Amino acid sequence: MSGQTFPADFSGHMLDLDEDDDLEVFSKNTSLADSSPMPNSPSSMVNQYRPEEEEEEEEQLQQQQGANDKDIFITVDNPESHVTAIETFIMYRVETKTTRGEYDSSEYEVLRRYQDFVWLRSKLEETHPTLIVHPLPEKFVMKGMVERFNNDFIETRRKALHRFLNKISEHPILSYSQHFKVFLTAQELLSHKKQGPGFLSRMGETVRAVANSVRGLRSRPEEFSLMQEYVEDFSNKIYSVDKVTQRIIKEQREYLDELKQYSPTYAQWAESEEELAEPLNGVASCVERCSKESDEQIHHMSEVLVPALHEYVLCTETLKAVMRRRDNIQAEFEAKNVALASRRADQESLQDEVDGLADRVELANNALRGDWSRWQNGMRSDLKSAFLSTAEKNVDYYEQCLAVWESFLLSQRVEPGEQRDGEDEPLPTHPIID
Amino acid sequence: QPGAELSPRELSLRFLPMLCGVTAQMLEEGSTLLRRMEICVAEAEKRNGKNTVNMQETFTVYLVETRPMDAVAEGRNQAPDSLWRRYSEFELLRNYLLVTYPYIVVPPLPEKRAEFVWHKLSADNMDPDFVERRRVGLENFLLRVASHPVLSNDKILHHFLIEEHGWKEVVYETGFQAKADSRLRALSATFRVRNPDKRFMEMKHYSDELQSHTSQLLRARARVADRLYGVYKVHGNYGRVFSEWSAMEKEMGDGLQSAGHHMDAYAASIDDILEEEEHYADQLKEYLFYAEALRAVCRKHELTQFEFEMASQELVSKKQQHEELSTGIVRTFSFKGMTNKLFGQEAPEQREARLKLLEDLIAEGEEDVQEKTVECGEHVERAWVDMHRFKEQKDKDLREALINYAVMQISMCKKGIQMWSNAKECFLKM
Numbered sequence: 001m002s003g004q005t006f007p008a009d010f011s012g013h014m015l016d017l018d019e020d021d022d023l024e025v026f027s028k029n030t031s032l033a034d035s036s037p038m039p040n041s042p043s044s045m046v047n048q049y050r051p052e053e054e055e056e057e058e059e060q061l062q063q064q065q066g067a068n069d070k071d072i073f074i075t076v077d078n079p080e081s082h083v084t085a086i087e088t089f090i091m092y093r094v095e096t097k098t099t100r101g102e103y104d105s106s107e108y109e110v111l112r113r114y115q116d117f118v119w120l121r122s123k124l125e126e127t128h129p130t131l132i133v134h135p136l137p138e139k140f141v142m143k144g145m146v147e148r149f150n151n152d153f154i155e156t157r158r159k160a161l162h163r164f165l166n167k168i169s170e171h172p173i174l175s176y177s178q179h180f181k182v183f184l185t186a187q188e189l190l191s192h193k194k195q196g197p198g199f200l201s202r203m204g205e206t207v208r209a210v211a212n213s214v215r216g217l218r219s220r221p222e223e224f225s226l227m228q229e230y231v232e233d234f235s236n237k238i239y240s241v242d243k244v245t246q247r248i249i250k251e252q253r254e255y256l257d258e259l260k261q262y263s264p265t266y267a268q269w270a271e272s273e274e275e276l277a278e279p280l281n282g283v284a285s286c287v288e289r290c291s292k293e294s295d296e297q298i299h300h301m302s303e304v305l306v307p308a309l310h311e312y313v314l315c316t317e318t319l320k321a322v323m324r325r326r327d328n329i330q331a332e333f334e335a336k337n338v339a340l341a342s343r344r345a346d347q348e349s350l351q352d353e354v355d356g357l358a359d360r361v362e363l364a365n366n367a368l369r370g371d372w373s374r375w376q377n378g379m380r381s382d383l384k385s386a387f388l389s390t391a392e393k394n395v396d397y398y399e400q401c402l403a404v405w406e407s408f409l410l411s412q413r414v415e416p417g418e419q420r421d422g423e424d425e426p427l428p429t430h431p432i433i434d
Numbered sequence: 435q436p437g438a439e440l441s442p443r444e445l446s447l448r449f450l451p452m453l454c455g456v457t458a459q460m461l462e463e464g465s466t467l468l469r470r471m472e473i474c475v476a477e478a479e480k481r482n483g484k485n486t487v488n489m490q491e492t493f494t495v496y497l498v499e500t501r502p503m504d505a506v507a508e509g510r511n512q513a514p515d516s517l518w519r520r521y522s523e524f525e526l527l528r529n530y531l532l533v534t535y536p537y538i539v540v541p542p543l544p545e546k547r548a549e550f551v552w553h554k555l556s557a558d559n560m561d562p563d564f565v566e567r568r569r570v571g572l573e574n575f576l577l578r579v580a581s582h583p584v585l586s587n588d589k590i591l592h593h594f595l596i597e598e599h600g601w602k603e604v605v606y607e608t609g610f611q612a613k614a615d616s617r618l619r620a621l622s623a624t625f626r627v628r629n630p631d632k633r634f635m636e637m638k639h640y641s642d643e644l645q646s647h648t649s650q651l652l653r654a655r656a657r658v659a660d661r662l663y664g665v666y667k668v669h670g671n672y673g674r675v676f677s678e679w680s681a682m683e684k685e686m687g688d689g690l691q692s693a694g695h696h697m698d699a700y701a702a703s704i705d706d707i708l709e710e711e712e713h714y715a716d717q718l719k720e721y722l723f724y725a726e727a728l729r730a731v732c733r734k735h736e737l738t739q740f741e742f743e744m745a746s747q748e749l750v751s752k753k754q755q756h757e758e759l760s761t762g763i764v765r766t767f768s769f770k771g772m773t774n775k776l777f778g779q780e781a782p783e784q785r786e787a788r789l790k791l792l793e794d795l796i797a798e799g800e801e802d803v804q805e806k807t808v809e810c811g812e813h814v815e816r817a818w819v820d821m822h823r824f825k826e827q828k829d830k831d832l833r834e835a836l837i838n839y840a841v842m843q844i845s846m847c848k849k850g851i852q853m854w855s856n857a858k859e860c861f862l863k864m
Contacts, residue, residue: 230682233682234682237675237678237679237682240671240675241672241675241676241679244668244671244672244675247668247671248665248668248669251661251664251665251668252665254661254664255658255661255662255664255665257661258654258657258658258660258661259658261654261657262651262654262655262657262658265647265650265651265654265655266651268647268650269647269648269650269651272640272643272644272647274829275829275833276828276829276832276833279832279833279836279837280836282836283836283839283840286840286843290843380683380685380686380864383686383864384686384689384861384862384864387693387861387864388858388861388862391854391855391857391858391861392854392858394850394854394857395850395851395854395855395858397850398847398848398850398851398854399847399851401843401847402844402847402848402851405840405843405844405847406844408840409837409840409841409844412833412836412837412840
């Protein structure tokens with residue numbers, strides 16, 4: 001890769017200022033619209049390391065996929081309703097404990113709302129267009145949700161937000177993002193939000209991206225074509241698994257409803273019986289206890305498997321976006337390359353531009369490559385753990401039910417030896433006459 | 435030959451292993467048919483034939499096999515005697531027994547049409563599973579009847595088991611249909627009887643309860659079975675998706691695929707589980723139908739008691755008329771008395787004639803009351819014995835059924851544990 005010369009016309013790019021420039025932003029540097037030197041995606045690291053160490057960095061990414069020695073712990077909790085004149089919304093408490101040097105203190109506590117998380121994520125994506133940023137929970141839940149502030153909805157969202165921040169904190173690059181730090185530490189986020197490329201510049205970028213994609217890629221490297229195919233297939237599969245899981249839960253809930261109607265029929269019958277009352281009540285009690293176990297099993301599935309699958313359904317959108325952005329970066333380069341080939345004049349500056357774009361393509365590809373295998377391992381690990389937990393819970397469910405029925409059997413096998421004393425009705429000899 | 439005594443072969447037979455519903459205890463009570471003869475309903479076959487309105491129809495026949503007990507005991511591999519019977523012939527037999535032994539709680543037949551069906555079970559009488567369960571039910575019916583201390587001695591029953599042809603004619607020849615109580619009369623008795631035996635009324639009330647509770651239970655169970663079927667089968671979809679997904683994964687592939695196989699196995703396992711549960715449902719259904727048989731005995735009591743009351747009342751009324759006529763003291767209003775007052779008394783000869791008539795009627799009436807007393811009394815006595823026997827049988831059978839149900843649940847749980855443990859092992863390999 002050539003030296004750090006960058007083309008002039010970066011104003012509208014999705015790439016953000018590099019991390020060092022962010023510091024300047026905080027000191028109210030107004031030269032955002034200028035074409036300040038802008039390195040590519042693995043921004044802070046690239047700037048901290050010299051170019052030759054790029055290959056090392058890719059390795060480092062892969063090594064850090066395993067168990068990190070965690071030096072930052074984040075929790076999202078305590079959702080509280082905030083009411084203003086114009087709106088009502090929920091604030092979540094975000095608590096951070098860390099030993100990292102970059103952080104001035106070792107503990108932080110801030111309040112954040114959903115919009116703030118959205119801001120953080122879009123900033124991360126802007127800065128690192130070909131890294132896979134974990135998705136956020138959806139804005140709304142589609143069907144059947146009457147209240148936005150239904151307790152279950154809030155709790156599900158809170159858990160997902162917690163997971164989101166933890167996923168970011170585990171990412172070897174994203175967790176060092178300045179935006180991330182600001183999110184975790186700044187008491188008041190609004191001022192930070194106002195900085196960064198404005199709406200119009202983002203619009204410009206989108207238009208350019210669309211224009212590039214219309215032009216089409218000349219040739220996508222095979223590894224990324226394969227990746228694209230995988231993403232398509234994976235998105236179908238994970239969506240199917242999610243649907244099947246939802247269906248299973250629906251069937252199980254209906255089963256549980258019927259079970260609840262079923263056990264009383266034994267108890268009611270017992271009321272009109274003498275000898276049979278005891279075993280009938282025994283069965284009624286067994287069915288009831290099994291219902292409880294079933295309820296717990298459904299609950300577990302909803303809490304563990306459903307969110308995990310759902311997150312990866314959302315991930316597929318992220319993956320598709322990442323693939324698109326990578327393609328766009330390549331398309332831009334190719335477009336400029338073509339222009340270079342045809343133009344006579346201005347060869348030198350065009351050449352510089354093209355070189356810069358070529359670097360950008362390479363950095364983007366490397367970033368994606370590295371993050372791809374990290375993501376795949378993460379996916380495998382997360383889904384494996386969710387499926388395992390579900391299987392274990394199912395085993396547990398059946399074991400509990402087994403114990404219930406076995407204890408009933410035991411109670412019945414004791415009795416046959418005990419005979420009632422002869423309490424037979426004396427046989428009548430005369431009919432009843434008036 | 436029709437109506438003949440038991441053949442020597444049957445008489446010479448001995449002890450026999452138990453089959454469903456029948457216990458050692460029952461065999462010891464009196465000498466029942468089952469001690470001498472092994473009975474089973476071995477097969478079912480479809481036949482085509484013409485029915486009573488000369489139209490073609492398809493029906494099922496059942497093979498009733500009998501074998502002398504000593505042959506079985508001595509291990510002689512003697513081929514059983516056998517004949518084919520259709521369901522309607524079983525019905526005829528039972529109707530005959532109901533009329534002939536109104537003081538016995540007559541064992542019920544398996545249901546005519548499939549009821550308490552959950553979605554998978556066919557309601558079609560030709561469905562092989564239904565036919566199979568009916569075969570078992572018919573066998574159970576025969577065993578219950580053949581081991582009953584009273585019913586097992588019936589000649590028509592013996593005939594049913596041994597002589598294929600001409601059996602129907604023999605049954606009709608008994609004229610049992612004429613003896614059947616008219617529904618209207620029975621219903622009227624229920625409403626108008628004044629002093630039925632309290633125990634029978636309680637038993638009748640109990641039979642209503644038994645019927646209501648068992649049918650509610652059966653209905654709820656069918657719905658549970660339907661839902662459970664849905665839960666298991668949906669897991670089969672995991673099998674399909676995991677298999678497809680495993681094809682595109684490298685490290686996860688093996689684990690996913692084998693987990694998928696276990697999900698398929700899990701989905702398939704429900705068929706056997708629910709098939710077994712149907713037998714439990716059949717055991718409950720037997721007692722649902724038994725409830726009706728019990729009620730029939732109670733209603734017969736109401737009828738005999740009512741007829742006794744009517745006969746007594748009639749006698750009292752005739753005696754009263756006689757007294758009035760002979761003493762001239764009118765205690766009750768009568769048209770004759772009225773006209774006598776208005777138009778003058780009748781001639782002495784007429785009066786004598788009437789008195790004589792009344793005396794004859796009174797004599798008849800007294801015989802009638804005597805008969806009805808005996809009939810009513812005998813019914814009460816015998817019915818009480820059988821109801822007691824029935825109660826003990828019911829308590830024992832249903833307790834066994836509940837225990838069997840628990841055993842089935844345990845088996846289902848064990849299968850579930852195994853399936854999901856296997857799945858867990860596969861997920862570990864992911």
